[in-house]
Amino acid sequence: MWEFAVNSLDPRAPLVLDTRELGRRPGSQRELELSVPAPAELGIEVLSVPEGSPVELDLRLEAVMEGVLLTGTATAGLAGECVRCLEPIEDEVHVTLQELYVYPDQHDRAAEHDDRDLDDETSRLEDDLLDLEPLLRDAVVLALPFQPLCMDDCPGLCTECGARLADDPDHSHDAPIDPRWAGLQQLQADTKQDPHD
Numbered sequence: 043m044w045e046f047a048v049n050s051l052d053p054r055a056p057l058v059l060d061t062r063e064l065g066r067r068p069g070s071q072r073e074l075e076l077s078v079p080a081p082a083e084l085g086i087e088v089l090s091v092p093e094g095s096p097v098e099l100d101l102r103l104e105a106v107m108e109g110v111l112l113t114g115t116a117t118a119g120l121a122g123e124c125v126r127c128l129e130p131i132e133d134e135v136h137v138t139l140q141e142l143y144v145y146p147d148q149h150d151r152a153a154e155h156d157d158r159d160l161d162d163e164t165s166r167l168e169d170d171l172l173d174l175e176p177l178l179r180d181a182v183v184l185a186l187p188f189q190p191l192c193m194d195d196c197p198g199l200c201t202e203c204g205a206r207l208a209d210d211p212d213h214s215h216d217a218p219i220d221p222r223w224a225g226l227q228q229l230q231a232d233t234k235q236d237p238h239d
């Protein structure tokens with residue numbers, strides 16, 4: 043079938059694992075501890091694993107009837123910025139991984155027992171190699187906060203002067219807060235900023 047023609051896995055890629063040693067014998071297993079350099083853009087735009095920084099993997103590969111079951115964990119450092127105050131954030135992400143990589147010749151048989159579109163959903167072995175990268179990417183993205191904050195209750199930036207409010211919680215400006223005067227106040231502020239206008 044055509045999937046054999048699109049074999050693109052590079053056995054030397056850090057996130058491509060060789061399962062040949064399991065010999066396709068159900069029950070045989072192998073434990074792996076490795077540290078691999080993070081691929082580019084692992085995470086989300088505002089918080090991600092810096093490219094090339096170590097991703098610590100603690101994995102178990104187990105041969106089952108249909109393929110190879112991968113379970114384990116991945117741990118990596120994170121860098122990003124707070125979406126409210128733009129302060130740099132350093133953190134760590136720890137995810138659990140679990141995926142069944144199906145032998146190519148098991149596709150048709152598996153499809154008969156499953157309503158999903160297996161050609162799209164199923165992870166496959168290619169020449170007894172498995173690609174950990176898509177699984178790792180999905181797991182990391184799911185584990186990250188949608189809107190990372192430097193602290194849970196980050197007050198953000200002052201809307202008037204842009205100061206980081208967490209550094210100066212008692213921060214205030216003399217101006218009246220009454221919304222009826224806000225327009226006038228803005229006018230005054232503009233005039234002060236640019237006296238030539």
Ligand SMILES: [Zn+2]
Binds near residue numbers: 129191193198
């Ligand atoms: Zn913040």
Ligand SMILES: [Zn+2]
Binds near residue numbers: 200204213214215
């Ligand atoms: Zn301010």
